[in-house]
Amino acid sequence: MRCGPVYSTMPAPTPGPFGRFFLLPALALAGACTGGGGGSFGIASDPPGLATIRTRYSYPVEVRHAGGPVEYELLVAPPGMTVSADGLVEWTPAYADLGSHAVELSATDGERTAAQDWTLRVNQGLSLGTALSWRGHTESGSDADFLDHVANHAPWGRVISFHTSWRDPGEHDGEIPDLASLGATLAADHPFTPAIGFGWADGDGDPDLTSDSEPANDSWSNQETRDEFRGMVTAFAALHQPPYLFLGNETNTYYLRHSAAEWTAWLSEFAACYDAVKAVSPATMVFTTFQLEHMKGLGLATNGWTDPPDWTPLDDHVASGRIDAVGFTTYPYFEHSTPGAIPAAYYDEIASHWSGPVVFTELGWLAAPHFPYPGGEIDQADFVAVFFDRTRDLGLEYADWLFLHDWDGQAATPAFADVGLRDNLATLIRLADAAWRAEVALRE
Numbered sequence: 001m002r003c004g005p006v007y008s009t010m011p012a013p014t015p016g017p018f019g020r021f022f023l024l025p026a027l028a029l030a031g032a033c034t035g036g037g038g039g040s041f042g043i044a045s046d047p048p049g050l051a052t053i054r055t056r057y058s059y060p061v062e063v064r065h066a067g068g069p070v071e072y073e074l075l076v077a078p079p080g081m082t083v084s085a086d087g088l089v090e091w092t093p094a095y096a097d098l099g100s101h102a103v104e105l106s107a108t109d110g111e112r113t114a115a116q117d118w119t120l121r122v123n124q125g126l127s128l129g130t131a132l133s134w135r136g137h138t139e140s141g142s143d144a145d146f147l148d149h150v151a152n153h154a155p156w157g158r159v160i161s162f163h164t165s166w167r168d169p170g171e172h173d174g175e176i177p178d179l180a181s182l183g184a185t186l187a188a189d190h191p192f193t194p195a196i197g198f199g200w201a202d203g204d205g206d207p208d209l210t211s212d213s214e215p216a217n218d219s220w221s222n223q224e225t226r227d228e229f230r231g232m233v234t235a236f237a238a239l240h241q242p243p244y245l246f247l248g249n250e251t252n253t254y255y256l257r258h259s260a261a262e263w264t265a266w267l268s269e270f271a272a273c274y275d276a277v278k279a280v281s282p283a284t285m286v287f288t289t290f291q292l293e294h295m296k297g298l299g300l301a302t303n304g305w306t307d308p309p310d311w312t313p314l315d316d317h318v319a320s321g322r323i324d325a326v327g328f329t330t331y332p333y334f335e336h337s338t339p340g341a342i343p344a345a346y347y348d349e350i351a352s353h354w355s356g357p358v359v360f361t362e363l364g365w366l367a368a369p370h371f372p373y374p375g376g377e378i379d380q381a382d383f384v385a386v387f388f389d390r391t392r393d394l395g396l397e398y399a400d401w402l403f404l405h406d407w408d409g410q411a412a413t414p415a416f417a418d419v420g421l422r423d424n425l426a427t428l429i430r431l432a433d434a435a436w437r438a439e440v441a442l443r444e
Contacts (some may be wrong), residue, residue, distance in 0.1 A: 041065045041112040047103070049118060052125040053093050061087035061107065068109050076104035076117070093122045095392045098442055124443040126396050127193060128157030131362060133403035135426050149404070150190045156421070157440045158193045159398045161361055163249065165208065166198040166229055174228030176236045184240035195244035195398065197289070197361065198233060203250060205257035219258070220265035233273050238280035244398070245284050246327050246361060247273055250291040252313040267316055274322040285397070289327035289361050290314060298335035302372045314353050325397055326354045329362035337374045339365065339386040347391050357397035363387060364402040367430050370414035381431035384439060401436055
């Protein structure tokens, strides 16, 4: 006989953005019965409701019964899920299994049967987010706008990237920049994960490395700057124990524009900082970032870049053995007119140089064309899905869209004008906003 009642708490599909449907997590309840062999019979264990792609899912079923052999069967399950003779449910979901799956299990001792059903959500084990970009930033004088951004950022992901300079303007003494301190402090009281970056050169590779003792030495051979940078980074790590810390932004541009000796000096500084940070905050993920399109030898028509493909900067860091992830900024519209034109293997070369975690500290597409850069609101929304499809085989750690709200200084920077998921004051919410939030719901 089948004993019961057996309760199913699987909800009806809930409509999401663009008509996509998501099953909300459900509480699994086990059926049970008494009699026919003495004592009660039922499933006493609760199944895990979350699985991650490429990671083994395991659920040992516990049955409450009076003795005797028990047989198990999966009545409803995603392809590839199994249950062993002793009640161990196992599955390793693939990328195509992202989303929610109904599972129903039965256990019987020959006379009595109990069943359990649940909804299993498969995610990517990936954190998403945006670069720091509160409503009205950077000209906003409203503390409420800033606090709203960090306190209510969850629909756009866990991670907020704080891209800071390595020192506040005019400072040469190795003090922790105010914005980095603010980000780490706020993260202690608000539900977001800070990713702190200390930049020391701009997008053209021009560094900020002078010191009081060597005002003419704008390179990593400046010993005072080396000491101040390492001291600041170490003090920040010791005080705040940051989960993510990236030192230098788009550093391959510096490599392209400066001498081999200057690049070697940076590598030695990074290695020294890595060791110092690990000594005071072992769990911090330490890395640097590269501009992917420039590294791939792209961007001639838009940025005037004529450099050939060169992965040496990444290879040099990997060879040092002192890097926990590799970071990239990526803007495929520097080369391609639409997201559909991005080759399927666009990001695959990363894996031939690095097998560990991959971070995208910045990614995006323009919501409007700004010569010579292409753009459009539909293309911007399409790029969200295209990006995740093209990176499906990488071991992504986190990925941040460049801006939630457009930068208020964008008139002078057409390369990043209208790149936000919303306009500067959130009066215009673009299609990409809903597309990004849908991916957060699916992948985190």
